[in-house]
Structure formats: C-alpha cells, structure tokens
Amino acid sequence: MKEALWAQLARELAGKIADGGFPVGSQLPTEFELREQYGASRHTIRAAIRELQDLGLVSRNKKAGTHVEAARPSGGYRQSLASVDDLAQFGASHTRVVQEIKPVTTDRALAAVLGCEPGSRWLRVSSLRLQRQTGAPPVGWTDVYVDPSFSGIADLVSASPDVLISELIEQRYGRRIAEIQQDITAIGVPTRLAEKLAAKTGTPALRIVRRYLDHTGSAFEISVTVHPADRFTSSTRLRRERPD
Secondary structure, eight states, X not given: OOOOHHHHHHHXXXXXXXXXXXXXXXXXXXXXXXXXXXXXXXXXXXXXXXXXXXXXXXXXXXXXEEEEOOSSOOSSXXXXXXXXXXXXHHHHHSEEEEEEEEEEEOOHHHHHHHTSOTTOEEEEEEEEEEOSSTTOOOOEEEEEEEOTTOTTHXXXXXXXXXXXXXXXXXXXXXXXXXEEEEEEEEEEOOHHHHXXXXXXXXXEEEEEEEXXXXXXXXXXXXXXXXXXXXXXXXXXXXXXXXXX
C-alpha cells in the first residue's frame, strides 16, 4: 500500500529534526511556508504536523507557531480530542492489524462495559493498534462492536487498516456520528491481552470505551480499547466561556 503524502512529509520532517536541520528549541517553517515548499494541501501539512506532535517531536501554539521539543520520538502516544474530526487522527497515525472478526452475544459482564442490555447481538472486530515506528510495542488492543446488520464492514476493515471503522460505516452505510460518549477507566492489563500487548498481566493500563451515537441517540458502534499506561496519554483542553 502506497504511503500517504502526509506520512511521507512527517517522516521527512522527523528526519530533518533528528539530523539537526531543525534543532531542539527552534521553530518549524509556518504552515504556509511548508505548503509552498512541498506543494501540499493545508490538510496534508496539518496531518503531518499532528503526527510530529503525537511522536513528541514538536509542540504547537496558534500564536507562537510550531516548536521542536525533542530530536527523537517519545515512547507513547498522546491524543488530544476536541471534535469527532480529531478522533480520525488516531486512525491516520496508527495501523490497525485485525486479529478476529466474529458475531458475539453480550453476557452481563460485557453488557455492563458496553452499556447495553445482556443478550445484545454485535459483530466484534478485534485488532491490535501498532505504531508506525518499526519494532515499537503495540499502542493498544481494540474490540469494536458494530450493528450486526453491517455485515459487509468486515471486508472494508481488512482493506482499509488506516481508517477508523466509524468512518467506514459512514462511507458505506450513511450512518453518521452525531455524538461520541467516552469513558476512561484505570485497569490492570488483562491476562488474555498481556502477551498480545507485550505487557505484564496486571500492570497499569487505560480502558477507553467509546459509544458512537447517531442523530436519534442510538449507538451503532461501541469500541473498547486497552492501552498499556506507558504508551498512551489522553489530553483534554478546557476553555472558559467568555461572558456575554
């Protein structure tokens, strides 16, 4: 599969940072300058810079620009969510390696995690999330539960490892996301996932449950992701509303 343009650009910029072309503490060229230099779109430039942010190489401030923070990538992944569109960056920044696709019926324990009724039927897509860095340990394990009527999603998931399943559902079935409910819980790495995640059973981890709702408030997808604690950070930006 051909590497995306934003990924090529991110790799080239990361190489220049590592080689000292952009020393730690310096400022990257502006978004406009990068667009002119590489003949790329604003979306491509922003996706590349977001990748550098995720690697811990740069920080970005709307007024101060993009500054180089490190010459080598950090070990983990930092996610900052402000909108549904931001969530798509996770799919673009990591590769999904599907491990299993099968229909399941929820027991009481799973239903409690998903927030649905016991006996609910879902199609479960289980995947490892891998960093693009060769040899890096998995970022996490994700079980995605989708409406079983989306049976054709299995082939799409296998053919598009860099696209979020929710995005594939929107494209194929027209079921659009109106809201995402997210719950983050501190847990220990489950025994069943320890070997797959190259982590010890019981070591700290984050479990993130996301419920994807349509405009009627119905959940058509629920994802459960387990991240070893040293490989993932979830960041939230809070702004004070201005008084009228």
